[in-house]
Each structure stands twice: as structure tokens, then as C-alpha cells.
Amino acid sequence: MTxxxxxxxxxGATAAKSSSVGTGTDSAGAFAAPLPGRTDSLLDxxxxxADFPILRQRVRGKPLIYLDNAATSQKPQxxxxxxxxxxxxxxxxxxxxxxxxxxxxxxxxxQVREQVTRFINARxxxxxxxxxxxxxxxxxxxxxxxxxxxxPGDDIVITAMEHHSNIVPWQLVCEQTGATLKAVPINEAGExxxxxxxxxLTDRTRLVALVHVxxxxxxxxxxxxxxxxxxxxxxxxxxxGAQAVPHLRVDVQDxxxxxxxxxxxxxxxxxxxxxxxxxxxxxxxxxPYQGGGDMIATVTLQRSTWAAxxxxxxxxxxxxxxxxxxxxxxxxxxxLDLGKIAAWEHELLSTATARLKEVPGVRLIGTAKEKAGVLxxxxxxxxxxxxxxxxxxxxxxxxxxxxxxxxxxEHFGVPATAxxxxxxxxxxxxxxxxxxGILTVKKMFTR
Amino acid sequence: xxxxxxxxQDVILxxxxxxxxxxxxxxxxxxxxxxxxxxxxxxxxWLRMEGGVIADATFQGLGCAxxxxxxxxxxxxxxxxxxxxxxALFNRFRRMITGSGEPAETESLGKLAVFSGVSEFPIKVxxxxxxxxxxxxxxxxxxxxxxxx
Numbered sequence: 001m002t003x004x005x006x007x008x009x010x011x012g013a014t015a016a017k018s019s020s021v022g023t024g025t026d027s028a029g030a031f032a033a034p035l036p037g038r039t040d041s042l043l044d045x046x047x048x049x050a051d052f053p054i055l056r057q058r059v060r061g062k063p064l065i066y067l068d069n070a071a072t073s074q075k076p077q078x079x080x081x082x083x084x085x086x087x088x089x090x091x092x093x094x095x096x097x098x099x100x101x102x103x104x105x106x107x108x109x110x111q112v113r114e115q116v117t118r119f120i121n122a123r124x125x126x127x128x129x130x131x132x133x134x135x136x137x138x139x140x141x142x143x144x145x146x147x148x149x150x151x152p153g154d155d156i157v158i159t160a161m162e163h164h165s166n167i168v169p170w171q172l173v174c175e176q177t178g179a180t181l182k183a184v185p186i187n188e189a190g191e192x193x194x195x196x197x198x199x200x201l202t203d204r205t206r207l208v209a210l211v212h213v214x215x216x217x218x219x220x221x222x223x224x225x226x227x228x229x230x231x232x233x234x235x236x237x238x239x240x241g242a243q244a245v246p247h248l249r250v251d252v253q254d255x256x257x258x259x260x261x262x263x264x265x266x267x268x269x270x271x272x273x274x275x276x277x278x279x280x281x282x283x284x285x286x287x288p289y290q291g292g293g294d295m296i297a298t299v300t301l302q303r304s305t306w307a308a309x310x311x312x313x314x315x316x317x318x319x320x321x322x323x324x325x326x327x328x329x330x331x332x333x334x335x336l337d338l339g340k341i342a343a344w345e346h347e348l349l350s351t352a353t354a355r356l357k358e359v360p361g362v363r364l365i366g367t368a369k370e371k372a373g374v375l376x377x378x379x380x381x382x383x384x385x386x387x388x389x390x391x392x393x394x395x396x397x398x399x400x401x402x403x404x405x406x407x408x409x410e411h412f413g414v415p416a417t418a419x420x421x422x423x424x425x426x427x428x429x430x431x432x433x434x435x436x437g438i439l440t441v442k443k444m445f446t447r
Numbered sequence: 448x449x450x451x452x453x454x455x456q457d458v459i460l461x462x463x464x465x466x467x468x469x470x471x472x473x474x475x476x477x478x479x480x481x482x483x484x485x486x487x488x489x490x491x492x493w494l495r496m497e498g499g500v501i502a503d504a505t506f507q508g509l510g511c512a513x514x515x516x517x518x519x520x521x522x523x524x525x526x527x528x529x530x531x532x533x534x535a536l537f538n539r540f541r542r543m544i545t546g547s548g549e550p551a552e553t554e555s556l557g558k559l560a561v562f563s564g565v566s567e568f569p570i571k572v573x574x575x576x577x578x579x580x581x582x583x584x585x586x587x588x589x590x591x592x593x594x595x596x
Contacts, residue, residue: 447460
């Protein structure tokens with residue numbers, strides 16, 4: 001279960017930053033040569049790309065340019081191999097069998113929990129619950145912490161930039177308990193109105209739930225500061241880290257948040273597995289989310305008692321193979337230099353931003369000072385879906401739509417946006433192709 | 448013609464830019480909202496039925512070029528048609544955009560044949576048919592919401 005560890009060095013990031021970065025004047029040749037040297041300036045992208053088999057393919061007769069990483073990231077061979085290896089040689093149910101395979105699978109599963117514990121710097125593995133993803137993590141907290149702590153007249157504070165998965169679970173629990181949902185507004189750049197945040201917190205606020213990095217805007221919220229403000233009012237904080245974990249170093253003790261949720265598939269792991277971090281004292285007090293096998297201590301036909309953490313929140317046979325895949329993904333990811341990754345992703349984002357700003361009629365949606373990974377935009381007179389379709393014809397995968405963030409779309413007065421989102425395996429040539437593709441879109445629609 | 452230029456034909460782009468019948472109809476007796484929840488497209492179709500005939504058809508809304516142009520040409524095409532004729536036209540149109548129609552049938556669709564390229568883009572079938580679904584629902588129910596999902 002050690003994934004790609006040791007298969008790759010820290011990359012040949014020795015060359016000085018190339019002077020040709022972002023000029024994009026050689027667009028005609030963008031596809032002619034395999035990635036030229038300028039992409040090596042911060043990170044050895046060519047070597048990294050070789051780890052991702054899906055990136056080798058052509059779509060619509062063109063090399064695939066995958067810029068939909070905020071929807072889901074691609075998987076390195078190490079992750080694919082870990083899942084294959086598990087089903088080929090290691091498959092067994094966990095926490096049940098006395099036989100060899102079950103013992104091994106159990107140990108491997110528990111080992112990944114230890115790995116996640118280190119990855120987010122939780123205090124202990126008892127604070128790490130495997131879920132099927134960010135959405136389930138939030139629903140779990142809403143239906144356990146929320147249902148037991150909310151009364152009529154209480155409120156929950158979210159923000160106007162949340163993904164639907166950090167809105168709807170709270171609406172459901174508000175309906176069930178009579179509590180009220182409030183949202184911190186955002187400004188024109190797509191940043192939280194911090195003064196409003198503190199104003200919304202009252203002695204009836206039972207929880208703050210907010211996104212670390214916005215999936216529609218790319219905004220990085222000052223989570224540590226916001227947690228400190230909420231804690232000063234005695235209010236616990238849940239952080240939706242789905243878009244943050246692939247880009248930022250996340251330390252739950254440093255953030256001091258009470259719950260942190262993320263998905264495996266956005267951090268180069270498989271779909272169907274995610275993580276809920278919860279402060280142990282809170283998790284202890286919360287009732288179980290689902291009942292079933294593995295989450296009990298004893299069961300009689302009259303009543304049952306619950307297993308200790310973290311098993312209390314993991315009813316039934318979990319997604320064992322996916323957890324193995326997640327372990328391989330975190331091995332792969334932590335083996336890269338996160339500082340270099342962040343610098344490279346910043347380079348991609350700032351180059352793309354600069355290129356798009358040059359195009360008349362393009363409006364960027366989400367211009368926060370602190371951003372990660374996401375470039376949202378609209379083109380005057382062209383619906384984002386048409387942008388998506390025309391780029392797709394050039395082999396470029398972006399997302400077009402409301403990004404499960406309809407309140408954000410409403411705030412900016414657009415029905416939808418186009419969104420390019422980056423990962424460390426993207427190149428500046430791909431950024432050029434995106435910018436050229438956008439010029440093609442404009443040409444088609446203004447002919 | 449490439450696959451893409453067969454989809455985004457000049458006629459479609461023109462109708463997207465300046466759609467026909469793009470207005471709220473004050474004296475309508477049928478009004479239906481059409482939603483495509485996955486992509487967020489949303490439009491309203493108004494009809495005025497007079498003696499079993501569609502006397503007027505208009506629409507308003509937001510969507511991709513295909514859905515806008517389709518609503519523009521649909522509202523033009525169904526004007527003056529009986530309910531049965533409009534439904535039959537939708538059936539032929541639907542066969543064309545899903546690629547299950549005969550070439551002769553496509554030709555018989557006249558201006559609507561410009562959407563034949565949609566059959567190469569399965570994801571665009573919903574866009575091209577949203578206003579048609581709304582029109583058909585308006586024939587059945589005077590006030591309704593339809594969804595492509």
C-alpha cells in the first residue's frame with residue numbers, strides 16, 4: 001500500500017524561469033512539439049505527466065488537455081495499480097475475518113487512516129472518519145451534530161460562495177429542527193465580506209460551515225482567521241476542503257477547525273472515498289450517522305451500544321479498495337514537493353488569467369487576491385456551454401455551468417460560467433491552447 | 448464541413464444573436480417554463496391558441512446557442528399549425544436531432560434541418576429540444592413547468 005513512494009525524485013526544477021512564459025505568440029506550434037523546455041522551469045512536468053496514463057490519449061483527434069481538475073483530478077498509475085493489486089491479491093472484508101487476507105486488508109485499511117491522520121495533522125486516527133466523499137461528510141455532521149444541537153431560534157452560518165453540498169444539508173437540518181440558515185455575503189471580487197461574518201455570529205449560532213477554496217471562484221478563504229473569530233464566540237467551525245486539499249497544505253490543528261471534510265477523487269485518488277476530520281470531543285458526543293455492522297459494540301434485539309471512534313461512524317463494509325487507492329494517492333502527492341506544486345499551479349493560473357484578460361469581451365468571475373486552481377470566466381454574447389462545446393472539439397476539457405453554486409452565479413448576474421481548473425500536471429502550452437481556443441470561440445460567434 | 452461547423456451553422460448563430468419571437472406575450476393563453484436543471488438552461492414559452500390552432504408563439508430565456516436558436520425557429524415553425532401538426536413536427540424534429548430519422552424526413556423539415564448536426568452531439572439534444580418540450584407541454588396544460596430531466 002505504499003503507492004508511488006520512491007519512484008520519482010523531486011523533479012528537475014533547476015532551470016531558471018523561462019523568459020517565454022505566457023507570451024503565447026507561438027500558438028500555431030502549440031501542439032507541434034511535445035512540451036518544450038519552458039515548462040520545466042518550476043517543476044518537471046514532463047516526468048509527472050508520465051505518471052498519469054489518461055493524459056497520453058487524444059480526444060476528438062487532438063491531444064487531451066484536461067482543465068477540469070476541480071470537478072475531478074486524474075489518477076496516477078500508482079493509484080490505479082493499488083486498486084488493481086488489492087482486487088488481484090489482497091481482497092477481503094475488514095474487521096471481521098480471522099483469516100490471513102482479512103488480517104492483511106484490515107491492517108492496510110487502518111494504516112491508510114494513520115496516513116490520513118499525518119496528512120492533515122489530526123491529533124489521532126480516532127478523529128479520521130472515512131466517508132464516500134465531501135458531500136457525505138457534511139451530511140454526516142448535519143444529521144448528527146446538527147440534529148442534536150439545533151433548536152428553533154438557533155442558526156447556522158454559511159457563506160454565499162458555498163457549493164450546494166455545503167448549503168442543502170444545512171437546509172435539510174434547519175427544516176428538521178426549526179433552525180435558520182444565514183449566509184455571509186461576498187464582494188465583487190468573490191471574497192467574503194469579513195465584517196459581515198462577525199456581525200452574523202450571535203449567541204444562537206451553533207455552527208459555522210464554510211469553504212476553504214471556492215470551487216466556482218477559486219477564492220482561498222482566510223480560514224484560520226475565521227475559525228479564531230468563530231471560536232471567540234464559542235462557535236465550532238466545519239471547513240469544506242474539497243478544493244483546498246489538492247492545492248494547499250492543510251493542517252487541521254493549525255487551522256484549529258472542528259470539522260474538516262474532503263474527497264479522495266479531487267486529490268488524485270479514486271471516487272467513492274473521502275475523509276471527515278472531527279475534533280474527538282465533538283465526535284464522542286455525536287450520535288451515529290448510520291446503523292449497521294462495524295459501528296456497534298453490542299447488539300441485542302432491544303438495544304445496541306456503539307463502537308468507539310472512528311468505527312462508530314463507519315457502518316457497514318466500507319469502500320476498502322478505494323481507501324487503498326486513497327492511500328496510494330496521498331503517498332504520491334506527499335512525495336511531490338508541495339511548495340513547488342503550489343508555485344507551478346500559481347504560474348499556470350496567473351498566466352491563464354493574464355492571457356484571458358487580454359481578450360476583449362472576456363469577463364473573469366472570481367478575482368480574489370488569494371486564489372487557487374480555478375479560473376472562472378464568461379464571454380460576452382457566448383453562452384458558457386457553447387464555449388465548452390467548442391473547446392471540447394479542440395480536445396480541451398473545461399466545465400461549463402453553474403458548478404453546483406447557483407447562489408454564486410446569481411451574485412455575479414450570470415446564468416453560468418466557463419471554468420478552467422488546473423492541476424500540477426498541466427502545462428503552459430495547455431494554457432496557450434486554452435487562450436487560443438477562446439479566440440476561436442470568439443471568432444465563431446462574431447463571424 | 449467539420450462536425451463543429453455543422454453544429455454551429457451561420458443560421459443558428461444568427462438566430463442565437465437575434466432570436467425571433469423573443470418576447471413575453473401579454474395575450475397568451477398558454478405559458479410553460481422549461482428547465483434543464485443540469486446545465487441551468489431556463490426558458491418560458493407562450494402560446495395563444497385560437498380554435499385549435501397556434502395563433503402565436505413566443506419565448507424568453509437563457510441558454511446556449513443551440514437552445515436559443517431552436518426556440519427561435521420552433522416558435523416560427525409552429526405558428527399557424529394545429530395541435531396535431533405541431534406535435535407531428537416535434538416528432539420529426541426529435542428523430543432528426545437524435546439521428547434516428549430518414550434523410551428525406553430531415554429535408555422535409557425545411558429551415559429546421561439546420562439542426563441536423565445536433566445528432567453528432569448527444570449532449571446537445573436536450574438543448575435543441577427544450578423549447579419543443581415546453582411547447583408540447585403548453586398544448587397539454589395551460590400553465591406548467593417541464594424539465595428535461
